[in-house]
Amino acid sequence: MIAHHQEELDLARRGRENQERLTANLKPNYDFIVCGAGASGSVLARRLAENPDVDVLLLEAGGSDDVAAVLDPAQWPTNLGSERDWGFQAEPNPHLNNRSLSMSMGKALGGGSSINVMVWARGHRSDWDHFAEEAGDAEWGYENVLSIYRRIEYWQGAPDPDYRGTTGPVWVQPASDPSPIAHAMLAAAAELDIPTFDSPNGAMMEGSGGAAISDMLVRDGRRHSLYRAYVHPVLDRPNLTVLTGATVRRVTLDGKRATGVEIARGGQISTIGARSEVVLSLGAMHTPKVLMHSGIGDREELARFGIPLVQHLPGVGRNLQDHVSFGCIWEYAEPIAPRNSGSEATLYWKSRPDLEAPDLLFCQVEFPVPSERTAALGVPEHGWTMFAGLARPASRGRLLLQSADPMAPITIDANMLSDPIDVEAAARCVELCRDLGNAQSFRPYVTREVMPGSLTRDALEDYIRNSAVTYWHQTCTAKMGRDPMSVVDHRLNVYGIDGLRIADGSIMPRVTTGNTQAPCAIIGERAGEILRKAHGF
Numbered sequence: 001m002i003a004h005h006q007e008e009l010d011l012a013r014r015g016r017e018n019q020e021r022l023t024a025n026l027k028p029n030y031d032f033i034v035c036g037a038g039a040s041g042s043v044l045a046r047r048l049a050e051n052p053d054v055d056v057l058l059l060e061a062g063g064s065d066d067v068a069a070v071l072d073p074a075q076w077p078t079n080l081g082s083e084r085d086w087g088f089q090a091e092p093n094p095h096l097n098n099r100s101l102s103m104s105m106g107k108a109l110g111g112g113s114s115i116n117v118m119v120w121a122r123g124h125r126s127d128w129d130h131f132a133e134e135a136g137d138a139e140w141g142y143e144n145v146l147s148i149y150r151r152i153e154y155w156q157g158a159p160d161p162d163y164r165g166t167t168g169p170v171w172v173q174p175a176s177d178p179s180p181i182a183h184a185m186l187a188a189a190a191e192l193d194i195p196t197f198d199s200p201n202g203a204m205m206e207g208s209g210g211a212a213i214s215d216m217l218v219r220d221g222r223r224h225s226l227y228r229a230y231v232h233p234v235l236d237r238p239n240l241t242v243l244t245g246a247t248v249r250r251v252t253l254d255g256k257r258a259t260g261v262e263i264a265r266g267g268q269i270s271t272i273g274a275r276s277e278v279v280l281s282l283g284a285m286h287t288p289k290v291l292m293h294s295g296i297g298d299r300e301e302l303a304r305f306g307i308p309l310v311q312h313l314p315g316v317g318r319n320l321q322d323h324v325s326f327g328c329i330w331e332y333a334e335p336i337a338p339r340n341s342g343s344e345a346t347l348y349w350k351s352r353p354d355l356e357a358p359d360l361l362f363c364q365v366e367f368p369v370p371s372e373r374t375a376a377l378g379v380p381e382h383g384w385t386m387f388a389g390l391a392r393p394a395s396r397g398r399l400l401l402q403s404a405d406p407m408a409p410i411t412i413d414a415n416m417l418s419d420p421i422d423v424e425a426a427a428r429c430v431e432l433c434r435d436l437g438n439a440q441s442f443r444p445y446v447t448r449e450v451m452p453g454s455l456t457r458d459a460l461e462d463y464i465r466n467s468a469v470t471y472w473h474q475t476c477t478a479k480m481g482r483d484p485m486s487v488v489d490h491r492l493n494v495y496g497i498d499g500l501r502i503a504d505g506s507i508m509p510r511v512t513t514g515n516t517q518a519p520c521a522i523i524g525e526r527a528g529e530i531l532r533k534a535h536g537f
């Protein structure tokens with residue numbers, strides 16, 4: 001253990017010194033520029049840099065992840081609203097009683113994977129098969145994706161070679177020593193005839209759903225972000241430069257070929273060239289934004305701000321999806337301190353039996369999580385939340401520019417619950433929450449259901465609109481596909497532009513069933529495979 005710790009310290013020092021050297025001597029050109037060191041970008045940069053002959057620049061607007069708020073799993077909520085959060089705010093939404101939701105996204109090395117709740121959820125079989133169908137490419141299908149998961153995981157739970165790998169970079173473990181209420185959640189599921197599983201990742205996500213103790217990216221008691229898993233161990237390579245505090249303003253183009261990027265850093269604007277390709281991994285808000293500022297997007301939207309059109313792609317910034325969630329809260333009989341990240345049990349189920357796959361997603365949270373509106377109903381000092389959401393929302397949002405200035409914010413019309421089907425599913429979702437939370441198995445741990453309680457249908461709808469918050473799974477704004485609203489093809493090429501690809505949650509045609517960082521890791525892995533093949537290395 002001591003020897004391992006010393007090795008870690010040595011590696012960190014070598015990496016730091018190497019990066020100080022590389023960033024003090026930035027080159028005018030790199031082979032590949034990966035924009036955004038988040039969940040997908042971290043994976044991709046590592047895979048490209050594994051070839052020592054390939055020079056990779058990884059650009060990140062945020063800063064270091066080497067702070068307790070990131071590395072200590074229990075401290076994740078303290079990142080919300082901090083310098084490590086972009087702090088997006090959606091427009092007031094009439095379907096949420098005119099509430100304007102906060103839409104946090106990570107701004108630091110690791111992106112969302114440095115501030116998230118660390119849950120590892122692979123997505124449902126039908127999600128990946130849908131991606132393959134949309135893309136017209138079986139390599140995006142479940143069977144292939146399952147083999148990638150096996151390859152990248154360093155699984156710490158009970159051996160399960162059909163589903164789990166033990167030689168990859170991503171340390172995945174079942175939540176260690178979960179809270180009694182996490183076990184109560186599984187017991188309550190069983191009371192309602194919902195099957196329970198050893199892990200949510202495997203057979204559970206091939207069928208109708210179930211309940212399990214969550215898998216987490218936590219290693220030796222510390223957050224194991226996708227940046228820590230993939231990039232941190234290779235920071236000492238001479239062919240990988242990681243530049244923080246660098247905000248990508250736009251892609252530079254020569255006609256319809258991407259030539260590099262324009263960045264803002266330390267008050268200076270400069271350009272850096274890409275000999276091979278530029279990849280946008282800026283997340284679902286900023287990837288479409290940077291495309292639009294580069295002249296790639298909807299003709300009319302760009303014309304509003306006089307941005308010269310390079311490629312008309314009406315789907316840029318459309319199709320915004322997210323899991324909307326509703327907190328139902330119970331008061332503890334005796335306070336129970338949260339363990340791990342405070343979210344250790346998960347459940348997926350269908351709102352209607354005829355659905356092909358689960359459309360409801362529950363993550364238990366071991367402390368109260370009201371919305372700013374439901375907080376007024378009175379929050380218990382000690383309580384827990386069933387954080388229950390729509391895994392397959394029908395509502396779609398849109399991103400719009402506010403200005404021709406690349407540093408200006410964007411307008412987010414999240415449009416949650418605009419489709420009445422979602423309100424129906426939400427009502428079923430909250431009813432199921434109540435059935436679970438009020439089940440026999442929770443009795444030893446709770447005194448009472450604090451909210452919502454038994455409500456008339458109208459009052460329940462009002463509760464849904466007042467309690468709705470984001471699950472922070474914003475995705476799908478530059479979707480992969482073959483229809484006119486698609487932005488990238490099956491090889492992640494931006495339609496109509498050479499040398500420009502997208503690899504992040506934006507390319508999802510539909511948000512996956514479950515938390516989104518594991519699918520974003522797959523997108524990074526696929527991008528790595530595709531680029532290595534395209535460039536013959």
Ligand SMILES: Cc1cc2nc3c(=O)[nH]c(=O)nc-3n(C[C@H](O)[C@H](O)[C@H](O)COP(=O)(O)OP(=O)(O)OC[C@H]3O[C@@H](n4cnc5c(N)ncnc54)[C@H](O)[C@@H]3O)c2cc1C
Pocket residue numbers: 035036037038039040041059060061062104105106107108109110111112113115116117118119120121246247248249281282283284286290471472473474503504505506515516517518520
């Ligand atoms: C609070 C919170 C909790 C979550 N909990 C979970 C969870 O428990 N499990 C789970 O699976 N998922 C969770 N998620 C979602 C998950 O983290 C994201 O879906 C995932 O990180 C998205 O990956 P990405 O690569 O698309 O983008 P990101 O991870 O967001 O990465 C984008 C990166 O690009 C950088 N960037 C953006 N704009 C620029 C620019 N102009 N120039 C340079 N850099 C830029 C960002 O700073 C960021 O580092 C959570 C997210 C949040 C915010």
